[in-house]
Amino acid sequence: MDLAQPIYVAGHRGLVGSALVRRLEALGATRLILRRRADLDLTDQAAVEAFFAAERPAYVFLAAAKVGGIKANESYPAEFIFDNLAVQVNVIHAAWKYGARKLCFLGSSCVYPKLAPQPLKEDYLLTGPLEPTNEWYAVAKIAGIKMCQAYRRQYGFDAISVMPTNLYGPNDNFHPEHSHVLPAMIRRFEEARLSGAPSVTIWGTGTPRREFLHVDDMADATIHLMRTYSGEAFVNIGVGEDVTILELARLVARVVGYTGEILTDPSKPDGTPRKLMDVSRLTALGWRARIGLEEGIRSTVAWYRQHAASAASR
Numbered sequence: 409m410d411l412a413q414p415i416y417v418a419g420h421r422g423l424v425g426s427a428l429v430r431r432l433e434a435l436g437a438t439r440l441i442l443r444r445r446a447d448l449d450l451t452d453q454a455a456v457e458a459f460f461a462a463e464r465p466a467y468v469f470l471a472a473a474k475v476g477g478i479k480a481n482e483s484y485p486a487e488f489i490f491d492n493l494a495v496q497v498n499v500i501h502a503a504w505k506y507g508a509r510k511l512c513f514l515g516s517s518c519v520y521p522k523l524a525p526q527p528l529k530e531d532y533l534l535t536g537p538l539e540p541t542n543e544w545y546a547v548a549k550i551a552g553i554k555m556c557q558a559y560r561r562q563y564g565f566d567a568i569s570v571m572p573t574n575l576y577g578p579n580d581n582f583h584p585e586h587s588h589v590l591p592a593m594i595r596r597f598e599e600a601r602l603s604g605a606p607s608v609t610i611w612g613t614g615t616p617r618r619e620f621l622h623v624d625d626m627a628d629a630t631i632h633l634m635r636t637y638s639g640e641a642f643v644n645i646g647v648g649e650d651v652t653i654l655e656l657a658r659l660v661a662r663v664v665g666y667t668g669e670i671l672t673d674p675s676k677p678d679g680t681p682r683k684l685m686d687v688s689r690l691t692a693l694g695w696r697a698r699i700g701l702e703e704g705i706r707s708t709v710a711w712y713r714q715h716a717a718s719a720a721s722r
Contacts, residue, residue: 477587572621612653626645
């Protein structure tokens with residue numbers, strides 16, 4: 409990847425896109441192409457085609473997506489499947505049509521079957537039923553993987569796909585109802601600390617296991633793959649270690665400084681029992697995660713406290 413060429417980061421204001429921009433700028437990229445949603449609606453095919461025809465980016469990072477936790481997925485299934493499919497179809501097709509040299513599509517670990525063997529190997533895709541609470545999002549992401557593979561096979565388009573595990577870090581979504589588990593916990597435990605609440609209740613039994621990768625590590629891995637990898641097979645991006653949701657809650661509480669009781673609510677859904685990525689393919693390609701979970705949570709808590717007013721309303 410030639411960092412002097414124009415590089416388009418779709419979704420640059422989100423958790424993933426903003427991390428990619430930070431890393432690209434640190435590496436010396438000088439021609440980043442960035443558009444806010446208000447300036448370019450990626451679900452609008454005509455607008456996307458006009459943008460690519462005018463800007464002609466050499467490299468594309470497709471990080472734009474409609475994302476959210478269990479409640480958001482259950483509440484807005486039509487939006488999750490339509491918006492994500494529309495964005496992917498429009499951007500991937502236009503990138504190929506207008507001569508992009510390479511595209512990287514960012515998927516999600518939710519593409520794997522609910523009860524797939526652990527850790528999750530790339531070969532397990534489409535080997536069983538999906539987790540029902542996020543299947544709309546997962547189906548869209550699987551379609552994105554397959555579209556990249558199809559355009560590589562038929563047109564020779566250098567489109568790669570990466571599957572990050574659960575991400576967190578600066579610019580995350582801390583909305584009380586629509587965020588993922590880690591940012592939701594940071595907000596709830598911080599608010600409980602400030603209000604002196606005697607307890608905090610987390611969804612589910614607390615027993616599911618999850619893997620968490622700091623978004624700056626994800627950005628570094630993604631750019632490493634854009635510079636070194638070209639293949640049809642997608643690549644997992646993770647740390648290769650996981651924790652239970654209850655262990656995570658206790659860690660967040662300790663970092664935040666909350667000393668009250670932590671309760672579970674088994675009446676709420678747990679989601680997939682375990683999601684741990686097999687990162688052997690990524691390791692063989694020369695990359696390993698560097699930011700530990702506690703270190704990453706501490707820096708994210710510091711960022712949230714500095715940006716609480718704007719972050720909590722997103």
